[in-house]
Amino acid sequence: MSRTLYKYLREEVFPSPFCPGCGHGIIMGAILRAIDELQLDYQKMVFVSGIGCAAWIPSPHFKADTLHTLHGRAIAYATGVKLARPELKVVVISGDGDLAAIGGNHLIHAARRNIPLTVLCGNNSIYGMTGGQVSPTTPKDAFTETTPSGNQENPFDLCSLVKACGAEFVCRWTVFHIKPLIKAIIRGLTTEGFSFIDIVSPCPTQFGRRNRLPSLYHNLMDLKERGVSYEKAKGLKKEELKGKIIIGEYD
């Protein structure tokens, strides 16, 4: 129940600064529902984030210890916190540009070290906060401020990347697949080692507007259509997977 989640929030900063229809708001709800179901000790949790819209999910909204760091560095700061006080539950919430572009190096090393962190990537395939520039997860041919004739680069599959580094639990869900997403967050929070959840979250304002997906509803329906399970995807050819979003756990 949304109402029962309000105790985790600093209510005075709401309504949140997210755009109307921002997928990250859905992520915020999913995280709190997962924490609530697990009945985790909220006072022993530390939320570390970088710079960007997804990094604003915990800070200032969560009424908990939050560490809002520099662009790309959330995982490095989180490593320091976790190693200094291992009894604290450290969760990193940041965006695709923050974690995979400028922060890419910290991401792969923390995964390699299997540091007990839960990393939630609010992946909207764009740099939203700075006005809609291309990101390492922007699909090929998509339109952004810095790819005005269509993106010529191939995007990361962040889950493959992080899994290859040795992370313990890696999966992808979209904010449309809300129930499995909450279950995945619960699994991530209870994983002993490094867990990574790539959460596909639409940005109607910067991405959607430029790519014929003007409202949150259109974006969610698009995600629903493009989702294909990891197991099914294993049997599909590269051309068949074009434009699809692989959801589920990577192994």
Place this chain on the structure above:
Amino acid sequence: MREEWCKGCNLCLEICPRGVFITSSEISKKGFKTIKVGNEDACIGCSLCEYLCPDLVITVEEEQIAGKD
């Protein structure tokens, strides 16, 4: 519904399988044209609105007959 937090993104209105929501004529303190419950009785309790609202506005409650807060 915590209307003060609504930003009128229309998701609940568009995703509800039973057309429970309508656009309100109210403008919130932040300047958004908000959404409100139009037809409470039509609700089947699927809770898609509650889970997918980006602003945690909606809480779905079950009563003896399907009701909403």
Place this chain on the structure above:
Amino acid sequence: MPERIEKSLLPPKRYFMQGNIACAEGALAAGCRFYAGYPITPSSEIMEHMARRLPEVNGVFIQMEDEIASISACIGASWAGVKSMTATSGPGFSLMLEGIGYALMTETPCVVVDVQRQGPATGQATRPGQGDIMQARWGASGDYRNIALSPWSVQEFYDLTINAFNLSEMFRVPVILLADEVVAHLKESITIKPEVLIYDRYKDKNKPPFGGELVPPMPAFGEGEALLVTGSTHNEWGVRKVLDPEVQERLNIRICEKIEMNKKEIIKIETYFADDCDFLLIAFGITARSAYYAVKLLREEDKKVGLLRLITIWPFPEEEIKEIAKPAKRVLVCEMNRGQITNEVQRVLCDKEVCGLFKTKGEAIYPQEILRRIKPL
């Protein structure tokens, strides 16, 4: 200010120790229990020693993937309540400036050792320099004041590291130890005293952690404080206020004033034969050792030369320099860079003749070079 006396970690006696090792031992004695670093010549011995020693004292050591990650992890650990340190050299320090800026803005205590070498960029990795003076002061973006210390001996490298931790906790500011490759690699006798004076960050649950007084209290994560730590401009409770001019000015002025107004407590200098000198030498770090020797030789010839040694580089000892330079007619600043301290001294002693002896050759300045420069005058 909560202070306590602790027993020194190592048995108190005389040791024959390398500078870098002495620095690491000083850190441990001061209560450092977290080190995150990256290898770089000529500072790697500090990291290697911490890797061996920290597990022995229930501390944590990690070699990170780069310098940016290193300073980031140190700041994270500091907010988790653990005293932390990292060590690097010039090029690594450039990378760390981003994190040092964050530590300045969030007022996070931590110690950063810069064992200076020849630059810019890769330069001469195994050769000493003193060229990061200005980088240490102004390298991070924006306006702030910070503290930088310069040891001239292995003993001082040990003592000043302890001092650095204490100043860092006292003023909630990252403190930089500007050493050079010579002091870092020298092996000298040092005395480890039985007791260490330690300062800890002050705590008070009822007061705001980011304002309200010159140096606010500092809680840690996990204490139930719901801390809001952010690099954005914030009010005294950590709430982001990126559009409020008053909040930004108040915060920015306070982080400068907390150092400015405590300069007397922070600044340390030493003088040798300076009371009646008419020619004053100013030097720091390994250069001061040569300058001291030069002064002693000149005094044997009844030349009225004195030496002012800067131990605190930042905040710059302006009043002290003005006072001590009063009798002198001429001032010569000796430094292994091309005028970073000389410019400052010229600014402070604007009515005196101030020259510089610069050397960026990757060698320490020899006493003979100083003598050769002074003799004709």
